[in-house]
Amino acid sequence: MSQKKVSIKDIAQQAGVSTALVSYVLNGKEKESRVGQEIALKIRQIARELNYQPSYLAKSLRSGKTQTIGLIIADISNPFFANIARIVEDEAKKIGYTVIIGSSDETADKSRDLIDVFLNRQVDGFIIVSAEASDEQIYYLKDKNVSFVLLDRHFPEIPTDFVSLNNYKAALDAGLHLLENGYKHIGLIAYKSGLFHMKERIRGYRKALEQHNVTFRPEWLIEVGFDTIEQEVKAGINAMLASDAPIDALIFATYRLAISGLKYINELGLKVPDDLAIVSFGQAEAFDLYYCPITYLQQPMDDLGKMAVSVLANKLKHPQEPQKQVLMEAQLIARDSSRRKVPKS
Amino acid sequence: MSQKKVSIKDIAQQAGVSTALVSYVLNGKEKESRVGQEIALKIRQIARELNYQPSYLAKSLRSGKTQTIGLIIADISNPFFANIARIVEDEAKKIGYTVIIGSSDETADKSRDLIDVFLNRQVDGFIIVSAEASDEQIYYLKDKNVSFVLLDRHFPEIPTDFVSLNNYKAALDAGLHLLENGYKHIGLIAYKSGLFHMKERIRGYRKALEQHNVTFRPEWLIEVGFDTIEQEVKAGINAMLASDAPIDALIFATYRLAISGLKYINELGLKVPDDLAIVSFGQAEAFDLYYCPITYLQQPMDDLGKMAVSVLANKLKHPQEPQKQVLMEAQLIARDSSRRKVPKS
DNA sequence: TTGTTTTATTTAAACGATTAAGCTTACATT
DNA sequence: AATGTAAGCTTAATCGTTTAAATAAAACAA
Numbered sequence: 001m002s003q004k005k006v007s008i009k010d011i012a013q014q015a016g017v018s019t020a021l022v023s024y025v026l027n028g029k030e031k032e033s034r035v036g037q038e039i040a041l042k043i044r045q046i047a048r049e050l051n052y053q054p055s056y057l058a059k060s061l062r063s064g065k066t067q068t069i070g071l072i073i074a075d076i077s078n079p080f081f082a083n084i085a086r087i088v089e090d091e092a093k094k095i096g097y098t099v100i101i102g103s104s105d106e107t108a109d110k111s112r113d114l115i116d117v118f119l120n121r122q123v124d125g126f127i128i129v130s131a132e133a134s135d136e137q138i139y140y141l142k143d144k145n146v147s148f149v150l151l152d153r154h155f156p157e158i159p160t161d162f163v164s165l166n167n168y169k170a171a172l173d174a175g176l177h178l179l180e181n182g183y184k185h186i187g188l189i190a191y192k193s194g195l196f197h198m199k200e201r202i203r204g205y206r207k208a209l210e211q212h213n214v215t216f217r218p219e220w221l222i223e224v225g226f227d228t229i230e231q232e233v234k235a236g237i238n239a240m241l242a243s244d245a246p247i248d249a250l251i252f253a254t255y256r257l258a259i260s261g262l263k264y265i266n267e268l269g270l271k272v273p274d275d276l277a278i279v280s281f282g283q284a285e286a287f288d289l290y291y292c293p294i295t296y297l298q299q300p301m302d303d304l305g306k307m308a309v310s311v312l313a314n315k316l317k318h319p320q321e322p323q324k325q326v327l328m329e330a331q332l333i334a335r336d337s338s339r340r341k342v343p344k345s
Numbered sequence: 346m347s348q349k350k351v352s353i354k355d356i357a358q359q360a361g362v363s364t365a366l367v368s369y370v371l372n373g374k375e376k377e378s379r380v381g382q383e384i385a386l387k388i389r390q391i392a393r394e395l396n397y398q399p400s401y402l403a404k405s406l407r408s409g410k411t412q413t414i415g416l417i418i419a420d421i422s423n424p425f426f427a428n429i430a431r432i433v434e435d436e437a438k439k440i441g442y443t444v445i446i447g448s449s450d451e452t453a454d455k456s457r458d459l460i461d462v463f464l465n466r467q468v469d470g471f472i473i474v475s476a477e478a479s480d481e482q483i484y485y486l487k488d489k490n491v492s493f494v495l496l497d498r499h500f501p502e503i504p505t506d507f508v509s510l511n512n513y514k515a516a517l518d519a520g521l522h523l524l525e526n527g528y529k530h531i532g533l534i535a536y537k538s539g540l541f542h543m544k545e546r547i548r549g550y551r552k553a554l555e556q557h558n559v560t561f562r563p564e565w566l567i568e569v570g571f572d573t574i575e576q577e578v579k580a581g582i583n584a585m586l587a588s589d590a591p592i593d594a595l596i597f598a599t600y601r602l603a604i605s606g607l608k609y610i611n612e613l614g615l616k617v618p619d620d621l622a623i624v625s626f627g628q629a630e631a632f633d634l635y636y637c638p639i640t641y642l643q644q645p646m647d648d649l650g651k652m653a654v655s656v657l658a659n660k661l662k663h664p665q666e667p668q669k670q671v672l673m674e675a676q677l678i679a680r681d682s683s684r685r686k687v688p689k690s
Numbered sequence: 691t692t693g694t695t696t697t698a699t700t701t702a703a704a705c706g707a708t709t710a711a712g713c714t715t716a717c718a719t720t
Numbered sequence: 721a722a723t724g725t726a727a728g729c730t731t732a733a734t735c736g737t738t739t740a741a742a743t744a745a746a747a748c749a750a
Contacts, residue, residue: 400705402706403705403708
């Protein structure tokens with residue numbers, strides 16, 4: 001960078017005053033600090049002429065605030081989170097915050113690393129999409145008295161601010177939708193996870209069956225590990241189909257599971273929805289492109305992102321206010337993959 | 346944040362020395378600055394005990410370096426760029442840099458905004474995926490003597506460092522692949538763009554036709570505007586099919602165009618590849634999921650991202666070294682959507 | 691005139707680090 | 721004894737801001 005930055009000092013020199021005056025004027029404190037009218041005007045003028053840009057570094061060092069938010073998401077290669085990231089970024093910029101993003105890749109270790117790096121960078125607060133087994137980190141942050149908001153996933157046993165989805169209700173809706181359309185043997189493929197949002201999805205699914213007096217079969221529920229999706233999804237679908245009560249409908253608890261599952265369903269030559277109805281969480285271009293458009297639970301990404309920023313911003317301004325816990329509703333977008341069941345001839 | 350940060354001063358106090366010594370020791374300059382053995386040990390010990398974390402802000406203010414890279418990408422909601430972002434972030438972290446990401450959403454205005462915000466944040470350098478008509482910004486940066494590397498897109502008339510794809514070669518390969526598999530009437534859907542990478546793709550496509558002595562038809566080449574993809578793609582495909590020489594194969598110049606085009610091809614009830622063979626740039630889960638897996642040009646995202654970071658890092662260390670201009674090759678992944686043409690019976 | 695306010699401005703410390711330069715000792719050399 | 725020099729520290733300036741406190745000058749009151 002060639003042109004050495006112009007500082008408050010340069011302006012002061014030009015105007016023939018002290019740096020203090022310049023600071024007062026440029027921060028709009030001329031009234032409180034009783035700065036003269038014409039000198040204020042002159043300072044503003046010179047600042048404009050020199051194209052003065054205040055140093056965030058110096059400001060931050062002094063104030064202890066960096067106007068920076070650390071966003072830790074579980075997986076940036078997942079379009080859902082990528083979009084959330086973009087929304088958070090836009091929203092934060094509107095209120096004068098810069099966002100630094102990190103992807104934990106669903107591991108607690110990386111997540112902890114990121115938290116440390118970001119704390120070192122003196123972020124003012126965090127928005128976090130928690131990874132598996134990262135609850136200890138939440139305690140850590142609470143302990144340090146750092147402001148944060150959990151997004152999309154939260155820990156019911158830890159009192160925190162959060163913005164998340166009513167996953168129970170969403171899964172319940174998905175199940176009821178299928179049942180009402182005539183499907184009785186409904187499977188669910190979920191992640192093997194201790195995270196609450198996943199458990200809630202399972203709970204909702206089971207509640208739907210219960211409400212329609214369908215007896216749950218253990219082989220209908222498959223929980224797969226993060227790093228063995230491919231194999232376990234295949235094995236799971238096989239088991240569901242080989243059951244005494246083979247499934248006629250399948251719910252995927254996440255977008256990624258759906259992609260994996262649909263690939264395999266294609267391989268098997270099964271026709272959606274005649275052989276197997278489908279509903280999935282999340283949304284993806286892939287769902288539109290599929291020969292039979294996939295019914296999905298639309299998560300209000302925009303609202304989730306915006307709300308998270310707003311809750312955090314508020315928390316930063318008023319640290320003592322009570323915690324905000326927001327649950328949003330997903331919307332079921334019904335399409336061909338779950339259309340009313342036609343009895344096989 | 347409750348526990349007030351521990352500073353170099355606290356350590357100095359505990360050790361009963363001046364802050365200078367602490368700084369020397371903690372920066373490994375004990376030799377040059379002739380610090381006593383045991384006092385050095387003691388300082389290190391105390392630093393560890395107090396869990397000292399240096400303040401980036403103070404360091405940066407002093408040094409003028411923030412160890413931060415600004416990454417400006419054209420569109421974070423595009424999985425290709427989202428992945429690039431992730432790779433850049435990981436790679437940068439390895440060498441001690443933090444990345445702040447901004448999405449220009451393919452507009453020069455937002456891109457300029459981001460550059461200003463990031464400059465204000467004193468990023469050490471930029472990695473930029475340029476938006477349309479943003480060449481003036483590149484001059485601006487050059488003028489300011491800011492270090493940057495262009496990624497994926499560059500301006501041939503402006504001498505800069507860049508890491509990009511051999512788009513000409515990639516498109517040529519795509520065309521030749523189709524021609525060699527028996528397709529003669531090949532269309533291309535591209536963006537209406539002044540950007541070089543897009544022009545190169547078109548040039549490569551036309552070169553392929555030329556090499557096989559296929560006379561190019563104007564209606565085979567459709568260039569659509571960013572914000573009218575849907576309609577123009579439809580109209581374009583219609584025109585290509587209604588031609589005197591209707592197309593039997595279609596190349597999409599980007600992933601997003603492919604998604605849009607394939608949806609419409611589905612609507613039309615055309616069968617891939619029997620009615621229409623397909624090759625697309627970019628890669629997407631959607632391509633795998635399609636009933637007929639789509640042939641695509643695999644961009645070496647990993648290498649692109651890593652190389653960009655490495656070129657920038659080098660530039661930051663040795664600003665005077667000659668510019669690095671890297672062109673990488675895409676790999677054609679042949680799948681069913683472009684399999685050898687079977688003459689219609 | 692003297693004292694009290696009010697107004698306008700400057701001084702200087704602080705944020706947390708880095709680093710050139712200066713200051714003591716101790717010891718070796720002449 | 722005088723001088724040189726190396727070792728081991730400390731001092732203080734600096735990066736660019738903010739802001740409490742001090743100061744100076746002007747305005748007003750008694």
